[in-house]
Amino acid sequence: MKRFYQGLIRLLAAGENIVVATIFNSSGSAPRSAGAKMIIQADGSITGTVGGGRLEAETIELAHKVHKSKQSLLQKFDLTGTDAAGVGMICGGAGEILVDYIDAADESNRQVYEAIITAIKQGKKAWLITELAHDQVGGQLCQLRQQCLVQYDGTITGRFKCEPEFMLKLSSGPAKISIHADAKEDRRFIVEPIRSAGVVYLFGAGHVSQQIARLTDMAGFKTIVIDDRPAFANKERFPLAEIIVIDNFAHLPELAINSNSYLVIVTRGHLHDKIVLEQALQTEAAYIGMIGSKKKRDLLFSVLQAKGYSSADLIRVYSPIGINIEAETPEEIAVSIVAELIKVRAERENVHK
Structure with missing residues (x-):
């Protein structure tokens, strides 16, 4: 706008x-x-x-x-x-x-x-x-x-x-x-x-991502879905989002990520999550969230620290992702994640009142 x-x-x-x-x-x-x-x-x-x-x-x-x-x-x-x-x-x-x-x-x-x-x-x-x-x-x-x-x-x-x-x-x-x-x-x-409603980048086009995109649209975010699987990342599954189909997650296209961007990492595997997270940490995104358990997070963080990432870098990451509402289904997980996005956005807006 x-x-x-x-x-x-x-x-x-x-x-x-x-x-x-x-x-x-x-x-x-x-x-x-x-x-x-x-x-x-x-x-x-x-x-x-x-x-x-x-x-x-x-x-x-x-x-x-x-x-x-x-x-x-x-x-x-x-x-x-x-x-x-x-x-x-x-x-x-x-x-x-x-x-x-x-x-x-x-x-x-x-x-x-x-x-x-x-x-x-x-x-x-x-x-x-x-x-x-x-x-x-x-x-x-x-x-x-x-x-x-x-x-x-x-x-x-x-x-x-x-x-x-x-x-x-x-x-x-x-x-x-x-x-x-x-x-x-x-x-x-x-x-x-x-209002600067923000842009949500969804890395991964699986079932959870599909539910997230429905809610981010309702919450006023622009939503961009990124995946390497055309069968998943398409307008039939994400009618309200912008779709970017990539060759692989290791080489993401140039994205307009800035301080009004919200990155949600929900790919189909730990390796892809790690690859995306490393690239996400190089940005000034307002929010970086990664799906997964505390065990998965700690293991991945130890690998990144060994590669030179600091605690200050990793503290930016919301993981486990979402507000804790004991969510289990893709729909419930999506609610918890989008609630967290809304909370972070509101907190940022309040700073600038």
């Missing part, structure tokens, strides 16, 4: 007015694609996606109209069958999409997006709030528009007039962790949490 906003800022800096489309749902369970974003330039070029298919085609067409009118709007959609599945919808294919006109001449816009990038880099919680006033003529939601970024400490970037109590309500409560909408009289507010 950081790259998305960086690209957005580059376009504004070049003096190009753009349209940003964002999927959300105003009530009930949010679609899995909620928060998906796409930039539509005046020449029709796009960056990002809102899921492809009919919805994306209609959004691009709508964006052309917004470019001409220079007025943001909200559009309801209701997809069925294949269309809904194509954009990852659950609980039906209904929702809304914000088609937002961004004026390059308004310096406040760039300031808001630059503040978003800073918040992401620093791991700070923030909320992007966009208000569209209700146009009584024709009944469509359009300008007046205002937008700001509200950070956890109350700092506000951008021009935004709103009662302090209502502003606090927008970024608190159960909805504060997912994109949502709120209303006050004839005003509509779209609130988008900006």
Whole structure:
């Protein structure tokens, strides 16, 4: 998402007015694609996606109209069958999409997006709030528009007039962790949490990994599955994850592992675990977890210490992996592991409050 906003800022800096489309749902369970974003330039070029298919085609067409009118709007959609599945919808294919006109001449816009990038880099919680006033003529939601970024400490970037109590309500409560909408009289507010949710790298595509991937998606992590077995690492088994099929674990491809990465080592054998762990210890990952018993861990650690790894290196490793809930089945083990990931992520976020 950081790259998305960086690209957005580059376009504004070049003096190009753009349209940003964002999927959300105003009530009930949010679609899995909620928060998906796409930039539509005046020449029709796009960056990002809102899921492809009919919805994306209609959004691009709508964006052309917004470019001409220079007025943001909200559009309801209701997809069925294949269309809904194509954009990852659950609980039906209904929702809304914000088609937002961004004026390059308004310096406040760039300031808001630059503040978003800073918040992401620093791991700070923030909320992007966009208000569209209700146009009584024709009944469509359009300008007046205002937008700001509200950070956890109350700092506000951008021009935004709103009662302090209502502003606090927008970024608190159960909805504060997912994109949502709120209303006050004839005003509509779209609130988008900006949080560095993290990327989980699953080394191994077995049964436990399959269950982990389901839960990491629900918890807001981006998930990447890595294995040398195409029969295991594929979209049929991991429909919500990115798949990387490798030749072997000894020579992993270049991965974008950084301080917002969570490495989960659940390969099919001790040797593979050791090979991956050695490479994981060379990274600045926020979390390195390895499945297995204490006996297996101690044996592997002694081998690594003999190779020159220090206690400070090995103390980074969560092993046995997961919170102790006496888990036995793959599903239960996955719950314990993802609970630990959530805990580590929350602790990191709290440091940056």
